Amino acid sequence: xxxxxxxxxxxxxxxxxxxxxxxxxxxxxxxxxxxxxxxxxxxxxxxxxxxxxxxxxxxxxxxxxxxxxxxxxxxxxxxxxxxxxxxxxxxxxxxxxxxxxxxxxxxxxxxxxxxxxxxxxxxxxxxxxxxxxxxxxxxxxxxxxxxxxxxxxxxxxxxxxxxxxxxxxxxxxxxxxxxxxxxxxxxxxxxxxxxxxxxxxxxxxxxxxxxxxxxxxxx
Amino acid sequence: xxxxxxxxxxxxxxxxxxxxxxxxxxxxxxxxxxxxxxxxxxxxxxxxxxxxxxxxxxxxxxxxxxxxxxxxxxxxxxxxxxxxxxxxxxxxxxxxxxxxxxxxxxxxxxxxxxxxxxxxxxxxxxxxxxxxxxxxxxxxxxxxxxxxxxxxxxxxxxxxxxxxxxxxxxxxxxxxxxxxxxxxxxxxxxxxxxxxxxxxxxxxxxxxxxxxxxxxxxxxxxxx
Amino acid sequence: xxxxxxxxxxxxxxxxxxxxxxxxxxxxxxxxxxxxxxxxxxxxxxxxxxxxxxxxxxxxxxxxxxxxxxxxxxxxxxxxxxxxxxxxxxxxxxxxxxxxxxxxxxxxxxxxxxxxxxxxxxxxxxxxxxxxxxxxxxxxxxxxxxxxxxxxxxxxxxxxxxxxxxxxxxxxxxxxxxxxxxxxxxxxxxxxxxxxxxxxxxxxxxxxxxxxxxxxxxxxxxxxxxxxxxxxxxxxxxxxxxxxxxxxxxxxxxxxxxxxxxxxxxx
Amino acid sequence: xxxxxxxxxxxxxxxxxxxxxxxxxxxxxxxxxxxxxxxxxxxxxxxxxxxxxxx
Numbered sequence: 001x002x003x004x005x006x007x008x009x010x011x012x013x014x015x016x017x018x019x020x021x022x023x024x025x026x027x028x029x030x031x032x033x034x035x036x037x038x039x040x041x042x043x044x045x046x047x048x049x050x051x052x053x054x055x056x057x058x059x060x061x062x063x064x065x066x067x068x069x070x071x072x073x074x075x076x077x078x079x080x081x082x083x084x085x086x087x088x089x090x091x092x093x094x095x096x097x098x099x100x101x102x103x104x105x106x107x108x109x110x111x112x113x114x115x116x117x118x119x120x121x122x123x124x125x126x127x128x129x130x131x132x133x134x135x136x137x138x139x140x141x142x143x144x145x146x147x148x149x150x151x152x153x154x155x156x157x158x159x160x161x162x163x164x165x166x167x168x169x170x171x172x173x174x175x176x177x178x179x180x181x182x183x184x185x186x187x188x189x190x191x192x193x194x195x196x197x198x199x200x201x202x203x204x205x206x207x208x209x210x211x212x213x214x215x216x217x218x219x
Numbered sequence: 220x221x222x223x224x225x226x227x228x229x230x231x232x233x234x235x236x237x238x239x240x241x242x243x244x245x246x247x248x249x250x251x252x253x254x255x256x257x258x259x260x261x262x263x264x265x266x267x268x269x270x271x272x273x274x275x276x277x278x279x280x281x282x283x284x285x286x287x288x289x290x291x292x293x294x295x296x297x298x299x300x301x302x303x304x305x306x307x308x309x310x311x312x313x314x315x316x317x318x319x320x321x322x323x324x325x326x327x328x329x330x331x332x333x334x335x336x337x338x339x340x341x342x343x344x345x346x347x348x349x350x351x352x353x354x355x356x357x358x359x360x361x362x363x364x365x366x367x368x369x370x371x372x373x374x375x376x377x378x379x380x381x382x383x384x385x386x387x388x389x390x391x392x393x394x395x396x397x398x399x400x401x402x403x404x405x406x407x408x409x410x411x412x413x414x415x416x417x418x419x420x421x422x423x424x425x426x427x428x429x430x431x432x433x434x435x436x437x438x439x440x441x442x443x
Numbered sequence: 444x445x446x447x448x449x450x451x452x453x454x455x456x457x458x459x460x461x462x463x464x465x466x467x468x469x470x471x472x473x474x475x476x477x478x479x480x481x482x483x484x485x486x487x488x489x490x491x492x493x494x495x496x497x498x499x500x501x502x503x504x505x506x507x508x509x510x511x512x513x514x515x516x517x518x519x520x521x522x523x524x525x526x527x528x529x530x531x532x533x534x535x536x537x538x539x540x541x542x543x544x545x546x547x548x549x550x551x552x553x554x555x556x557x558x559x560x561x562x563x564x565x566x567x568x569x570x571x572x573x574x575x576x577x578x579x580x581x582x583x584x585x586x587x588x589x590x591x592x593x594x595x596x597x598x599x600x601x602x603x604x605x606x607x608x609x610x611x612x613x614x615x616x617x618x619x620x621x622x623x624x625x626x627x628x629x630x631x632x633x634x635x636x637x638x639x640x641x642x643x644x645x646x647x648x649x650x651x652x653x654x655x656x657x658x659x660x661x662x663x664x665x666x667x668x669x670x671x672x673x674x675x676x677x678x679x680x681x682x683x684x685x686x687x688x689x690x691x692x693x694x695x696x697x698x699x700x701x702x703x704x705x706x707x708x709x710x
Numbered sequence: 711x712x713x714x715x716x717x718x719x720x721x722x723x724x725x726x727x728x729x730x731x732x733x734x735x736x737x738x739x740x741x742x743x744x745x746x747x748x749x750x751x752x753x754x755x756x757x758x759x760x761x762x763x764x765x
Contacts, residue, residue, distance in 0.1 A: 402629065
């Protein structure tokens with residue numbers, strides 16, 4: 001599913017990943033933890049095909065990410081939730097989710113149902129649907145952005161701090177969502193400071209430090 | 220190909236919808252365009268004959284200044300909250316994204332041109348002698364500016380405070396458009412005995428090269 | 444600056460580049476001798492009135508200006524080819540060459556504008572001739588490559604800088620014919636362009652000096668390109684070397700206790 | 711000689727600029743040249759092999 005060997009990635013000239021060896025099997029749920037700046041975000045972006053590895057090998061969903069075309073091909077199949085929500089301020093919640101669903105290649109009609117379903121599952125009530133995003137709270141934005149991801153049904157979920165900035169209910173929703181993804185046979189990599197929370201979902205914890213895998217409960 | 224056009228249309232519609240909601244171009248750039256016309260009037264001493272003689276040049280300088288703002292707005296829409304990352308993750312072809320973004324800028328430029336045309340008629344006393352030439356010039360120049368601007372917007376994006384680079388990068392490249400469109404307008408407004416249609420040919424070449432080249436080159440820039 | 448460099452690299456020089464440099468300096472001295480000493484001023488008699496016309500001694504600026512102009516275009520075309528090569532092959536050689544050619548070309552281009560302006564003042568009686576196609580084209584080119592260099596300086600990620608630079612260089616060179624054509628039509632409306640060399644009465648020695656100018660400034664271009672390329676190459680190697688060291692340093696600096704404290708795990 | 715001022719200005723500015731630029735390039739190369747091992751700067755390992763490096 002995901003296999004990295006001695007993967008090095010640079011941000012500008014800074015070696016954010018200094019040689020990562022990691023293997024994740026299909027259907028697995030992996031928790032990434034580590035100090036700030038350990039490389040969690042970079043690792044997730046690397047697996048999503050947004051970064052080119054400087055050296056080493058990265059294979060995700062059978063794509064060799066050392067080449068540009070393969071990186072482009074893998075992007076469509078993974079779902080990355082990053083720090084920014086990727087929403088357009090001036091469009092409504094429904095328009096945003098629908099736009100991202102259609103960009104992902106889903107047809108317009110079934111996606112409307114899915115959009116509503118996904119939003120409800122995330123605890124966003126119908127009243128919010130026609131509100132422009134700039135009127136939402138941070139938590140509501142994050143849920144909207146998650147909804148846009150859920151609608152796409154990715155094969156590999158890469159969740160970067162999905163609990164950050166959410167209230168108790170919101171964090172519960174995220175857990176439900178991860179549970180759904182796992183139940184549907186998806187593979188989930190999630191970075192989080194909410195150790196207890198995610199540990200109940202996943203027995204495997206990978207600790208990053210200094211841009212490399214410091215500890216792996218599976219190893 | 221269908222997929223390409225559908226993606227491009229999706230992006231263009233999204234940008235235009237954002238503009239319809241936020242009205243940044245309509246409420247900020249359009250008044251600026253008219254302001255530029257008025258400022259030229261002050262600077263050139265409010266002699267309507269002079270203004271009329273220079274109307275085509277002033278018109279296109281105003282269009283270029285507005286285009287800079289429109290392109291910057293088009294870039295910032297994607298940059299504000301990491302939407303560009305989402306677009307890259309969608310696997311959409313960079314060429315389709317380019318065409319979509321450029322099309323939205325094009326529509327906004329055409330609206331601004333209509334407004335500016337009204338402006339030079341009212342303020343400078345210009346008279347349209349060849350409407351067809353005028354429209355064709357406006358459309359082709361808008362294509363050329365929108366495509367070049369969108370490509371250079373992608374180039375200058377993500378530089379943080381250094382995004383002020385856009386004008387110095389973009390304006391020299393657009394020199395032929397400025398010259399060509401001004402001369403064609405000279406003919407269309409009956410200002411000078413030049414062959415406006417020949418200039419239109421130059422604009423057409425520029426527009427075609429900018430569209431094709433931009434679509435090709437955009438991949439190399441968005442891929443980052 | 445003697446033969447110490449072959450073993451320990453302390454400069455961008457090499458035996459080859461030193462020979463080239465010496466030849467360039469020798470050539471420059473010879474060129475000055477010819478341009479100022481051996482050739483004559485451009486003085487002709489007006490066919491009817493008999494008064495003296497021509498460029499007089501200002502013609503001596505052309506032995507400098509014309510070769511510079513030609514090699515500006517050589518450098519920029521080289522930059523465009525290297526940029527295209529980079530977009531196709533994505534190897535650092537092409538990018539380093541494109542950057543070197545752009546920088547050296549911009550220096551040449553700036554000097555073309557300055558020397559042209561200085562020559563134009565006595566001969567055309569104006570510092571700036573709006574009607575001249577080549578002048579306007581060169582100015583636009585200069586502005587585009589100034590932007591190119593500024594863009595490269597502003598981009599932190601070297602790979603992004605390479606890609607963006609390559610696109611700008613290609614656009615600039617592709618835009619050039621359109622700029623040239625538009626200015627040509629534009630100036631035809633009012634003025635007619637003077638052919639600067641055509642009206643000279645070219646004597647053997649004048650022609651020889653001009654050719655010598657081409658040779659010498661070709662050598663100047665080659666020497667500068669060679670060294671600027673090597674600087675770019677070394678800086679990239681140096682940065683990569685630094686990154687390898689940074690990686691080792693980061694990996695060595697991982698502290699068990701710090702990690703545990705950060706992830707909230709006591710022992 | 712006529713136009714002497716123009717001649718001196720033109721040639722002086724050009725040659726002066728070249729000299730300054732050439733010096734700056736050489737000086738800019740010194741630091742990295744010292745740090746980068748000789749085998750990584752190909753023209754130094756094979757003296758006189760400039761053509762190979764540039765072609």
